[in-house]
Amino acid sequence: MKIVPQVSLITIIEVVAILVGAFSGFIEARRKRMDIVGVFIVAFITAFGGGTMRDVLLDKRPLFWVQHQEYTILLFVVAIIAAPFIKQIRHIVSERLIVIADAVGLGLFAVASVSQALAAGMPLFVAAMMGVITGIFGGVLRDIVCNEVPMVFRDGKPYAICAFFGCWFYIGLQYTSVSDDFALWSSAALITALRLISWKFDLKLRGP
């Protein structure tokens, strides 16, 4: 039982996912011409929405942004510092970099959630869905608040489905003798790779 390294692993996972999520919320809220308060709250919802939904569904308290008050303060400070430079940041940060960071966030966040759901005694299929929900619901809530049909449901680009496969891969690894660290990182890497490959080759899901 290596408790300590695993906690710090999940901490890294969460901080990366939070900053990437906040950035996407920030951009979308600005596009909708929201004021500074709206932009901050949408960034906050995008960053913490998926994890909050997971915690509410699992009835886990304190919520992870309550337990780690430093995350919310970090986000607040970053938002205040970054706000005036957001145009310059967008010119420096290419779309490619955003997609890559987002894919890393998706993988890490989804796998962390499956891990927590299994630890909370969820059945396997539910745990896999919890991973997917956590991975995508920040963006879903962002789009609902911005009065759009959620992008992840309509753009046909494989996203949730990459998380779904990676979550099952992680669950499968629980029945092998690999270490939990390896299971976490390899599953997250698989999700990130699936996402980047499908983006690179512009793969599309069809509607039913």
Next chain:
Amino acid sequence: MKIVPQVSLITIIEVVAILVGAFSGFIEARRKRMDIVGVFIVAFITAFGGGTMRDVLLDKRPLFWVQHQEYTILLFVVAIIAAPFIKQIRHIVSERLIVIADAVGLGLFAVASVSQALAAGMPLFVAAMMGVITGIFGGVLRDIVCNEVPMVFRDGKPYAICAFFGCWFYIGLQYTSVSDDFALWSSAALITALRLISWKFDLKLRGP
């Protein structure tokens, strides 16, 4: 105390309501040209949204789709099998049949929720509202995700109000000597009948 039959009664109630709800979410998501992932998740939200909201508000865990993992797997398998045939299914299944199945689902689901709310010690008025909320919030969440004003709030067709009367009928029956099975079925039947009668005669609620 006939615990076992009542549990199976509520199980039947939930499965019917889930499949009907999922179908309506599926249709609405396709109309919005969502991809396969979006269609499945909207079907899932429509099917489980009302019950999940009830469970979160009552703080009941595990959520019923977690406790009954088989429901989520059933829905997943049905969605995968049914997706390619959805056009044919829509031609076979008349609007009349959808309205009838939905009315049955509304009655059964609302009454099951009032029963659970009373068992959880909710006050009477709150229990009645919990029945209504559960009966309609799957559809409300579906419409919010699909970026529409919820149909149930604007089409003027009696729907929530049928559930409201039936829920009070069920509460009233608690003060009589009728069996709980009779109370459940007769109240659900009353809601279904009110809904079908108001649909048949095209009754309309006015705005205030």
Next chain:
Amino acid sequence: MKIVPQVSLITIIEVVAILVGAFSGFIEARRKRMDIVGVFIVAFITAFGGGTMRDVLLDKRPLFWVQHQEYTILLFVVAIIAAPFIKQIRHIVSERLIVIADAVGLGLFAVASVSQALAAGMPLFVAAMMGVITGIFGGVLRDIVCNEVPMVFRDGKPYAICAFFGCWFYIGLQYTSVSDDFALWSSAALITALRLISWKFDLKLRGP
């Protein structure tokens, strides 16, 4: 420890905030041409949405509208009585009065929530955010259900930010020797004053 006066203080706070919230939900739902059921439910969501979200996030049960069934019944009865006279009421009640009542509700509701969040052991920054969330999320949920981008995020008028400053003022007062009653009322008054001043002089926040 003056428990009794403080409880009644918070009761007054909540009733004022509920009626003001319900009225704004009622007006917005009518503007969207909803039927009587939609109007009532949107009024209910606007009135109780912020507090319900606070209670769900803090995992506090029973929800305050469950604990105080009389609030929901009050709202129901008021809605039924007021509905036919809503046009006349709008002519009598000036916009000025609505803004003032809403500002009072914002102040009282936000401060009451910070107080509860601190009592529940939340960290300071989280408690301040909980006050803001509670103060604005009734309106946010109202606008989401009415299929609008939330007004509070886009109109540039200081609203959430007034609550934010007032919540920190209340938190600061915890470290002084003033009574809790004084802290509650003065902080609520500060929020109300900030809101009314920024409304009076038509102050605007810029987008980032």
